[in-house]
Structure formats: structure tokens, C-alpha cells
Amino acid sequence: MAKTYYEVLGVAQTASFDEIKRAFRIKAKDCHPDHHAGDPVAEKQFKELAEAYEVLKDDQKRATYDRIGHEAFVNGMGNSAFSGGFGGFDFSGTGFEDIFAEMFGMARGRPKNKKARGEDIRLDLGLTLDEAYHGIKKTVTLNTYSPCAKCGGLGGKRLDTCATCGGAGVVRQRQGFFVVETTCPVCHGTGKAVQEPCADCRGTGRVRQKRDVEIDIPAGVDTGVRMRLAGEGDVAPNGGDRGDVYVFLNVKPHALFKREGNDLYIEVPVPMTTATLGGKVFVPTMNGKGQEYDVKAGLQSGTEVKLKGFGMPVLRGDRYGDLYVRFRVETPTNLSAEQKELLRQFDGAGKKNSSLCEDFKNLVSKIFS
Ligand SMILES: [Zn+2]
Numbered sequence: 001m002a003k004t005y006y007e008v009l010g011v012a013q014t015a016s017f018d019e020i021k022r023a024f025r026i027k028a029k030d031c032h033p034d035h036h037a038g039d040p041v042a043e044k045q046f047k048e049l050a051e052a053y054e055v056l057k058d059d060q061k062r063a064t065y066d067r068i069g070h071e072a073f074v075n076g077m078g079n080s081a082f083s084g085g086f087g088g089f090d091f092s093g094t095g096f097e098d099i100f101a102e103m104f105g106m107a108r109g110r111p112k113n114k115k116a117r118g119e120d121i122r123l124d125l126g127l128t129l130d131e132a133y134h135g136i137k138k139t140v141t142l143n144t145y146s147p148c149a150k151c152g153g154l155g156g157k158r159l160d161t162c163a164t165c166g167g168a169g170v171v172r173q174r175q176g177f178f179v180v181e182t183t184c185p186v187c188h189g190t191g192k193a194v195q196e197p198c199a200d201c202r203g204t205g206r207v208r209q210k211r212d213v214e215i216d217i218p219a220g221v222d223t224g225v226r227m228r229l230a231g232e233g234d235v236a237p238n239g240g241d242r243g244d245v246y247v248f249l250n251v252k253p254h255a256l257f258k259r260e261g262n263d264l265y266i267e268v269p270v271p272m273t274t275a276t277l278g279g280k281v282f283v284p285t286m287n288g289k290g291q292e293y294d295v296k297a298g299l300q301s302g303t304e305v306k307l308k309g310f311g312m313p314v315l316r317g318d319r320y321g322d323l324y325v326r327f328r329v330e331t332p333t334n335l336s337a338e339q340k341e342l343l344r345q346f347d348g349a350g351k352k353n354s355s356l357c358e359d360f361k362n363l364v365s366k367i368f369s
């Protein structure tokens with residue numbers, strides 16, 4: 001289990017921003033690359049610290065981290081092999097540069113006009129095993145903040161420069177060695193001031209709106225798999241970017257098959273006569289076709305066989321798991337008088353057929369004699 005970002009910084013999960021900042025400053029000094037040039041251990045430690053700080057210093061990222069968990073942040077999609085359209089969190093680009101700038105109180109050129117980003121949204125989605133087997137496109141309705149149509153997401157008319165940030169969209173505060181840069185709380189990063197708030201959105205530039213989004217769920221997903229729909233979450237106030245939607249999948253139990261990872265398990269009843277004499281038994285399979293299985297004479301209840309490749313498809317792979325079939329021999333009930341008589345004749349027909357029962361009897365008498 002990897003360390004959580006809180007553990008990396010050595011702070012409690014309830015730590016305030018100041019506590020987090022202090023912990024980062026103290027720890028980062030100890031392993032800063034300037035003092036440990038060419039030391040891979042210090043470098044790794046510094047990177048871990050920077051990554052943890054990058055997330056925890058940002059209220060929004062921290063909230064997402066608390067809600068979605070460490071694994072989702074570090075591996076993007078947990079252990080699943082998602083790639084392409086659904087990425088994990090992306091720290092490239094801004095993160096480390098910002099941290100260096102903060103560390104040294106240096107602005108690297110003009111400060112970026114940071115656009116605020118809307119909230120991430122969690123969506124729980126149930127699937128049948130059949131849907132998980134084949135993969136499916138599902139349309140879901142999201143009720144998210146969208147740009148207000150009346151004011152075009154600007155929050156109102158007559159846009160002047162924001163007095164708080166002077167139009168930069170960010171406010172920077174020097175705190176000793178550090179310069180802390182945050183999105184302007186007044187204009188939410190737009191750099192503009194609204195003079196006449198829009199009536200529809202009360203100046204926020206966004207309204208709740210239902211939208212249909214199609215989710216392409218690949219074959220092989222299981223409960224616990226999360227999918228990220230980048231840029232489908234809430235839009236930020238006053239024309240910011242959208243957050244993401246995290247889809248948490250839950251595959252419901254199946255009436256016939258039990259699933260463990262990529263393997264499936266099924267119990268198939270076999271008539272006593274087929275088990276005794278041998279014959280064909282129909283085994284259902286997830287591909288809907290089923291298999292005629294040749295049961296050899298003398299099949300015992302509880303016998304398990306593996307049908308290779310008849311399990312679940314491996315997520316983003318081209319293999320399949322296996323199907324484990326457990327046969328359960330059915331003892332007949334409600335016999336007619338004629339059937340009972342036939343069985344009595346069978347029992348008295350001379351030759352002893354049972355070896356299991358004889359072996360068991362012998363073992364019992366040996367132990368208790
Ligand atoms: Zn509006």
C-alpha cells in the first residue's frame with residue numbers, strides 16, 4: 001500500500017492549509033535537489049513531497065483526493081488497464097513548475113491567468129454481468145452546472161477589470177521565502193468584474209442543467225472499476241472549465257454465474273442416471289451459446305471441471321478467464337412404485353458397485369473398533 005499524501009507530508013488528514021504548507025517547507029528543505037545533487041533517494045523524496053503538496057494545497061484537488069482516494073490519483077484508474085480517453089490525474093505541465101516557483105519565490109515569466117475549474121462529480125452506475133461481458137454504451141443523464149445561456153457564462157453585463165487581482169485572475173502573496181499564488185476569490189480567475197449581475201444565474205455564470213452523456217464501457221469491467229469522463233463535471237463559476245465525472249461501476253450478481261476476477265463459477269445439476277451411465281450435460285456459458293459437456297460414466301457429485309476461455313473477457317486485453325463447472329448429482333425424489341422396485345432390484349443384483357461407501361465403512365470401523 002502506497003503512502004497517502006498526508007503520510008508523505010506527515011500531517012493529519014484534518015490538517016489545515018498552513019500546517020500542510022509548513023510540513024512541506026520543512027521536509028522539502030531537507031531533500032531539496034540543490035543540496036543533494038545526483039542523490040536519487042533525495043530526488044525521489046522531493047518528488048513525492050512535491051506531488052503530495054501539489055494536491056493537498058489545492059482545496060478542490062484535496063477534496064477530490066479525499067473523496068476518490070489515493071489509488072485513483074496515483075494510478076489514474078486503479079489497477080485497471082484503462083488508457084486513451086480516460087486518463088488519470090495529470091500532473092504534467094503546471095504542477096512542478098508552480099512548486100519550484102513557489103519554493104524560490106520566483107515568477108517564471110508572467111503568472112498564468114489561471115482559469116477556475118468546476119467540481120468533480122461522482123456517478124454510480126450498475127451493470128449486469130452480461131453488460132460487463134460484452135461491453136456496452138450507456139447513456140446517462142448528468143445534472144451539472146453548465147454555462148448560463150442568458151449571459152453566456154459571464155455572470156452579467158459590462159465587464160471591467162477585476163480590482164482585486166488587477167485582471168490577472170490570480171492573487172499572489174509573499175510569505176517569507178515563498179510566494180503563494182491562488183485563484184482570485186473575487187472573479188474566480190476570470191480577471192473581470194461583473195457590473196450588472198445576470199438574473200438567470202444571479203451573477204455566477206452557471207445554472208444546473210440536465211445533459212445526456214454516452215459512456216462507452218469496455219468489456220471485462222468489474223465492480224470497483226472507475227472511469228473518468230474528463231471535462232463532463234460542473235462548470236466553474238464565471239466561465240471556468242468543467243471538472244470531471246468519475247463513474248464508479250458496480251456489476252450486479254448473476255443468477256447462474258459467480259465471478260471471481262476474470263473467472264466464472266457455475267453449479268450444474270446432473271441426473272443420477274446420466275452421472276451413473278455417462279452422457280451429455282448442457283453447460284450454459286456467458287457467450288450465450290452454451291456447451292454440451294460429455295460426462296463420463298461414474299461422475300461423482302462435486303466434480304469440478306474447467307472450461308478454458310469461457311470466463312469473462314480480460315479488461316483491455318484479448319484473453320478470457322475460465323469457467324469452472326461444478327457438477328451436482330441429483331438424488332431422485334418422488335419415485336413411483338415401479339421405479340422403487342427397479343432400484344431394489346438394482347441393489348440386490350449381486351455385484352457390489354459402491355467403493356466410496358465401502359471404503360468409508362471400513363475406515364469408520366477401523367477408527368471406532
Ligand atoms: Zn447568467
Ligand SMILES: [Zn+2]
Binds near residue numbers: 167
Ligand atoms: Zn480577480
